[in-house]
Each structure stands twice: as structure tokens, then as C-alpha cells.
Amino acid sequence: MMDTQDLSIAAMGQALRAGAVTAQQLARAALARIAARDPGLQAFLLVTEARALADARRADDELQAGRDRGPMHGIPYALKDIYDTAGIRTTCHSKLRVDHVPQSDSAVATKLTEAGGVLLGKLATHEFAIGGPSFDLPFPPARNPWNPEHITGGSSSGSATAIAARMVRMAMGSDTGGSIRGPAAWCGLVGIKPTYGRISRRGVFPLSWTLDHCGPLSRSVEDSAITLQVLAGRDPEDPASADVPVPDYCAGLTLGVGGLRIGVPRAFFATESAAIPEVIAGIDRIIALLREAGATVEDVALPDYALFAAAGRVIMMPEAFAIHQADLQRRLLDYGEISANRIVVGAAVTAADYINALRARRELTDAVNAVLRGYDALLTVSALNTAPRFDAPPDTLSASPMQTIPFNVTGHPAMSVPVGLAPNGLPISVQIVGRPFDEAMVFRIGSAIEHLSGWDEVKLPAFAA
Amino acid sequence: MADTTPPEALAAEFDCLMARAGITVPESRRTAVLTAYADLRNKIALLHGRYGAAAEPSNVFRLSPVESK
Numbered sequence: 001m002m003d004t005q006d007l008s009i010a011a012m013g014q015a016l017r018a019g020a021v022t023a024q025q026l027a028r029a030a031l032a033r034i035a036a037r038d039p040g041l042q043a044f045l046l047v048t049e050a051r052a053l054a055d056a057r058r059a060d061d062e063l064q065a066g067r068d069r070g071p072m073h074g075i076p077y078a079l080k081d082i083y084d085t086a087g088i089r090t091t092c093h094s095k096l097r098v099d100h101v102p103q104s105d106s107a108v109a110t111k112l113t114e115a116g117g118v119l120l121g122k123l124a125t126h127e128f129a130i131g132g133p134s135f136d137l138p139f140p141p142a143r144n145p146w147n148p149e150h151i152t153g154g155s156s157s158g159s160a161t162a163i164a165a166r167m168v169r170m171a172m173g174s175d176t177g178g179s180i181r182g183p184a185a186w187c188g189l190v191g192i193k194p195t196y197g198r199i200s201r202r203g204v205f206p207l208s209w210t211l212d213h214c215g216p217l218s219r220s221v222e223d224s225a226i227t228l229q230v231l232a233g234r235d236p237e238d239p240a241s242a243d244v245p246v247p248d249y250c251a252g253l254t255l256g257v258g259g260l261r262i263g264v265p266r267a268f269f270a271t272e273s274a275a276i277p278e279v280i281a282g283i284d285r286i287i288a289l290l291r292e293a294g295a296t297v298e299d300v301a302l303p304d305y306a307l308f309a310a311a312g313r314v315i316m317m318p319e320a321f322a323i324h325q326a327d328l329q330r331r332l333l334d335y336g337e338i339s340a341n342r343i344v345v346g347a348a349v350t351a352a353d354y355i356n357a358l359r360a361r362r363e364l365t366d367a368v369n370a371v372l373r374g375y376d377a378l379l380t381v382s383a384l385n386t387a388p389r390f391d392a393p394p395d396t397l398s399a400s401p402m403q404t405i406p407f408n409v410t411g412h413p414a415m416s417v418p419v420g421l422a423p424n425g426l427p428i429s430v431q432i433v434g435r436p437f438d439e440a441m442v443f444r445i446g447s448a449i450e451h452l453s454g455w456d457e458v459k460l461p462a463f464a465a
Numbered sequence: 466m467a468d469t470t471p472p473e474a475l476a477a478e479f480d481c482l483m484a485r486a487g488i489t490v491p492e493s494r495r496t497a498v499l500t501a502y503a504d505l506r507n508k509i510a511l512l513h514g515r516y517g518a519a520a521e522p523s524n525v526f527r528l529s530p531v532e533s534k
Contacts, residue, residue, distance in 0.1 A: 210524075309508070310509070310512055313508045328488055329486075332490075337494060337497075342501060344486075344488050344490060347485075347486035348482045348483075349505070353509045353513075355522050358522030358523045359515075359516045359521065359522045359523070360512055362520070
């Protein structure tokens with residue numbers, strides 16, 4: 001059988017339809033990689049081997065019978081373990097839900113099944129998508145394949161690990177303050193947080209209702225575009241779901257950036273003492289390459305980053321506390337220490353504090369929209385540094401090295417794209433931010449950066465070869 | 466603008482808020498939680514006094530007509 005571990009989603013689809021490989025072969029190869037690589041990396045909380053093989057058998061039978069469900073037909077994927085899966089344990093990586101078996105699928109799981117996808121299993125997360133990396137939970141934290149002594153970032157930790165270690169090409173994450181884009185940045189992957197309301201959140205355990213977004217992590221921009229094509233759209237059972245037409249996300253991937261206008265909110269990262277020189281040099285190199293490729297790239301002014309971060313935190317904490325209050329009252333010690341310590345402070349936010357944060361959200365969203373009237377997209381960094389070691393993890397709430405939460409506050413689509421390796425061998429990335437519901441432009445610019453940066457030529461961690 | 470509440474007052478306020486919320490923070494975790502609370506207070510202070518009465522929050526909503534069946 002051909003080596004399938006580096007095939008893109010599109011290439012796997014072509015091979016399936018050409019008869020060069022079967023969905024069952026793709027699934028068995030992925031399961032073998034998981035068996036070989038996961039013990040040292042701990043991406044998977046549960047491998048659903050029987051389900052994967054059943055999904056793959058169905059995909060093969062349908063293709064043979066002439067039924068083609070589209071680009072995800074027969075493609076292996078995995079889900080962060082906060083996505084409900086009917087009959088399959090969904091733990092939120094927590095002792096509180098370690099035996100929880102949902103009766104129905106999340107909207108995303110339903111769509112991926114209907115699209116012919118092959119579910120490999122459920123992935124590690126920071127507990128309830130907020131507390132980690134932790135060693136006081138029922139499962140160990142996922143490790144960074146680029147260097148297992150380093151963290152992945154969170155909270156979609158297992159999703160990033162599984163893809164960077166080439167176990168799977170695409171996995172779903174969730175992003176409340178950067179939980180897709182952060183792990184993508186620190187693990188050398190593409191991670192998109194679509195516009196708020198673009199993908200249904202139904203059946204995904206909430207952290208903060210008005211900041212939560214679902215989205216994929218993947219090896220390439222094209223993989224992410226194909227996945228969003230399957231998942232985007234109105235869900236009347238998600239109160240935040242948007243009723244906005246879904247364009248062809250792959251149509252613009254090869255158009256390049258000639259004639260585009262891109263704004264850079266340089267003050268976001270240039271004045272941050274935590275920014276390492278390689279990250280600044282990385283985005284400046286990308287800006288130069290974009291200009292050479294015909295884009296106009298200019299510095300732009302947005303409100304202070306601190307205001308975005310404050311609004312995000314003051315919105316997130318009371319919403320999270322409201323979700324967890326009853327459990328925290330009864331069984332606080334069943335939470336991991338990091339989760340509990342972070343969530344309980346939400347009790348201290350007054351109604352006026354919360355409303356002030358919502359006033360800030362309106363102001364900040366208007367400010368970003370005003371800048372985007374003059375630019376096709378914004379470009380900033382995803383993280384100020386490379387992935388820290390497990391023995392020196394950052395406090396991702398009070399002094400986060402991520403530059404991601406502004407666009408959870410405003411709801412704009414934002415995607416992290418890797419652009420190179422720092423001298424320590426760990427990935428650095430940039431972040432593209434689009435107009436609301438203009439993920440197609442984010443993918444177009446991201447695809448150009450992927451190629452201009454030479455990321456295509458970067459070899460993934462040697463141990464995974 | 467940073468929050469300037471003295472540490473003792475901050476701790477007393479925090480204890481009161483936890484009691485009101487029905488939360489018992491173990492003594493072993495108190496220092497870490499108080500640190501998180503102090504940081505959150507600084508974030509809150511950034512947003513305090515910034516807006517006049519005309520500045521409406523983002524969750525102000527509008528209704529659509531309901532059609533009869």
C-alpha cells in the first residue's frame with residue numbers, strides 16, 4: 001500500500017476515487033500510527049477503532065456503489081473530547097465527566113458522519129477547555145511532538161499533538177480565547193477560528209457561550225478550507241448560529257495576494273516585552289514576502305491590546321462560573337487545581353463589571369470593523385514566543401503569550417499559519433484576521449503565506465518519520 | 466489603570482464573594498486563587514468608568530415579528 005501519512009485531505013480523496021487506496025486502508029494505517037506514536041505523546045483519550053473501521057467500511061461500500069458524499073468521504077479525523085459523540089464517552093478530560101456517555105452527537109460530529117468521515121477517536125484537552133496542562137486529572141496532558149518536553153498550548157492540545165505527529169490530518173478543536181490558534185501556532189499547524197456563529201456549537205461542552213467557537217486544526221490551509229466547507233452553515237438549534245451564505249472556500253486558494261490590502265496592528269506585538277526576536281523577525285519576513293507578491297501591507301492602529309484582553313477575560317470568567325457553579329459548590333476538589341482556581345474567580349465579577357466588558361466588546365468590534373473597511377484582512381502574530389517547557393508553563397489567563405483573544409471578543413474569523421522554525425527547533429506562526437464571514441479571504445491569504453514562507457518544505461518532527 | 470485595593474482588603478472582599486457564591490476554597494489553594502483574583506481586578510479596573518450612559522452593551526437585542534401559524 002502507498003504511504004498515506006503525508007497525503008492531504010484532497011490527495012486522500014483522489015487516491016480513494018482512483019482506487020489507489022481504500023478508506024479501510026487509510027483507517028488501518030492511521031490506527032497503526034496512533035498505536036506506535038501515541039504512548040509517548042498522549043493525544044488520544046480514547047481510540048474508537050471499531051467505529052473507525054465501521055465508518056471506513058461504509059465509505060468503501062458507498063464509493064463502490066457510486067455514492068460519493070464529497071471531500072471528507074473516507075477521510076480519518078478525530079474530535080476534541082468536549083464534542084458529544086452518541087454512545088462514545090465524552091469526558092472533557094475531567095474526573096467530573098469521566099463516565100459520561102452522550103445520547104446524541106454534537107452538530108459537528110453529525111455533519112462529519114454525514115460527510116463520510118471516519119472517526120478515529122477522542123482527543124485530550126485542557127480540563128473543560130480551560131485548565132491545563134495538568135497532571136492531577138484522570139488523563140495525562142498531550143505533549144508537543146516537536147519536543148515532548150514542551151507543552152502544546154491549549155486547550156485543543158490533543159488535536160494539535162495528533163496532527164503534528166502525523167497520526168491524523170485534521171482534528172476538531174474549540175477556541176474561546178485562542179484554544180485552536182494557540183496549539184496550532186506552537187505545534188506548526190493551521191488552525192482556524194471561523195466567524196462567531198459560522199459552525200454550530202450544539203453538543204460541544206461550553207466554556208463561555210459568547211466567546212466559544214468550533215473549528216478545525218489541520219496540516220494545511222487547504223485541509224482547513226475543505227473541512228470548513230463541510231461544517232459551515234445555519235443550525236437552528238444553536239442560538240448563535242448565523243444564517244449567512246457559505247461560499248466555496250477552496251476557490252481562491254491559488255489566487256495569490258496581488259492587489260490585496262493587508263493591515264498590521266503592530267502595536268499588538270511590537271511593544272510586548274514577552275515577544276521573542278524570532279517571532280518579530282518571522283512576521284516581518286512574511287510582510288516583506290507579501291509585498292513582493294503584490295500586496296499592500298501597512299501598519300494600522302487598533303485600540304490597546306490590553307483592552308481586548310480585559311474584555312475577553314471579564315466576559316469569560318463569569319460565563320464559565322455560571323456553567324460550573326453548582327459543581328464547584330459541591331465537588332470543587334474533583335476539578336484539577338488549575339481549572340478550579342481559574343473558574344472560581346468568575347464569582348467575583350459583578351453584573352456591572354460584566355456589562356462594562358460587553359460595552360467594550362461593542363466598541364472593540366466596531367473599531368476592528370472600521371479598520372477592515374480599508375483592508376482585506378489583518379496580519380499579526382499568533383503567539384509571542386515558541387512553546388514553553390512543561391516545567392515552565394505560562395499563566396495563559398493573566399499573562400498569556402497568545403495574541404488570540406481579541407478576535408474571540410469581536411467574533412472575526414482568525415487563522416494561525418506556521419511560517420518557520422525558531423533556532424530552538426520549535427514552530428513560529430502568524431495570524432490572519434478577516435472581515436466577518438469572509439473566511440474565504442483568510443484562506444486565500446493563508447494559502448499564499450504557506451507557500452511564500454516555505455513552510456511546505458519544513459520537515460515535521462523526525463521521530464514521526 | 467491598575468486596581469489599588471490593599472491586599473488585606475482584597476482578601477476580605479474575596480472571602481465575602483466566595484461565601485456569597487457558596488464556594489469553599491481550600492486553604493492550600495487560597496494564595497493561587499487570590500493571585501488570580503487580583504489579576505482579574507486589574508482587568509476589571511481597565512474597563513471601569515470608561516463608558517457613558519449612551520454606550521450600550523453588545524448583548525442589547527432586537528426582536529423580529531412573529532408570524533401566526
